[in-house]
Amino acid sequence: MGVTGSGKSSFISLCSGKVVKIGHHLGACTSTVDVYAYEISPRQTVYLIDTPGFDDTNRSDTAILREIASWLGDSYRNNILLNGIIYLHRITDIRMQGSAKKNLIMFKQLCGQDALKKVILVTTMWDKVPTNEAEAREKELIDTPEFWGWMVSKGSSCHRHHNTESSARNIVSKLAAHKTPIATDLQRQLVDEHKSLDQTSAGRELQSEMLKEKEKWARERKEIEEQMKAAIKQRDREAEEMMREERDRYTKMIKKVESDTGALRSTMNNLLAERDKRVERMEQQMREQQAAHEAELKKISERQKRVEKEKAELEKQQRRREKEEEKRRQREREKLDEQRRRREDQEEKEEQQRRSQALTQAPKTSTYSGSTKFAPYSVTITSGKYFCVSQKHFCSNDDNPAQKEGSSWIRAVSLGDHCRTGGRHWIAGYSDGRWCMDP
Structure with a gap:
């Protein structure tokens, strides 16, 4: 136990090795009673009970006392007793x-x-203050009866916590060694004596504090009301409005104290019934949160499936487009190949035509396509006569060789001249593949 920020949650975390929510700001972190198991040895387990302080920023002292009382009372009724209490102070x-x-x-x-004999008063945060100052403050706490002096005189012990695991576990070990458990006044008064919470010592102390606050706020509200009347007489609207707001604030605070005072009038059964309702509401909220979480997970899963399906469809379309594009390119290639083949065929045909024309005699075009090979040209000169023969022309200063019916000569060669007879010999090839010579 201890004020908010005294290091209760940090102490438990160091000692047990469990993750405990620790506050690092002005707001209170622990708002309910939490229990953490700590295996001190293979045969002994210690349960550390973390309680909220009475200066919680989010809950009233009445709500805090009811929270602690319901847990302590219920555990006591079920014969679960404390081995000791650690009170921390900065x-x-x-x-x-x-x-x-x-x-x-x-x-x-x-x-x-x-129960004070089983209480250890622990000072924390020694690393944040010079040692001489810290020791002086520790001495003041122990020597002052209103502070720790009276409890020390009744058997409580004092220890320093140096924010280490060994320091925390050493303090817990001292309490765990006690063989006789304890029961607090609050537990006995609620369970054994069947008192309502406002009739217990802690409840009466809290009521006393709240009554003092109520009386103080009532006096201050009365003063504010008198100031507001004066402002109304002076027709000071701004001051009147300010006084009215301040009066309403005190009125709300007084009503809150009255409500908290009424909340203390609860028996142990009432506290447990209200706690069960609160636990039931919390469990319902957890179920709703779990259901909402599962619904959200389902939405995410469905969304992911849709995305994967759309992705698969896009990939399918992409593959289809790629196939179509490949087919189109193939058709283009085939078209180009066909055009190339036609062009080559045309060129080959034209080349054949040129060759065929080259084989044709110039004066009389022949369609001769025989397989006989002839020399490209020949020239013969004898006794003043000449023959010039090529694939296209035959020239001579005479009319030989003679024409043969049904064919055209395409090759000719002179073999000489018979001077005594005045004749000459020649050989000629004709388009029909025949050869002829001068007799």
């Missing part, structure tokens, strides 16, 4: 502040004198 505090005093007073009333 050594960094220059003096005992109002919230620290209130926590300490409530702690004394909650425990009762008999």
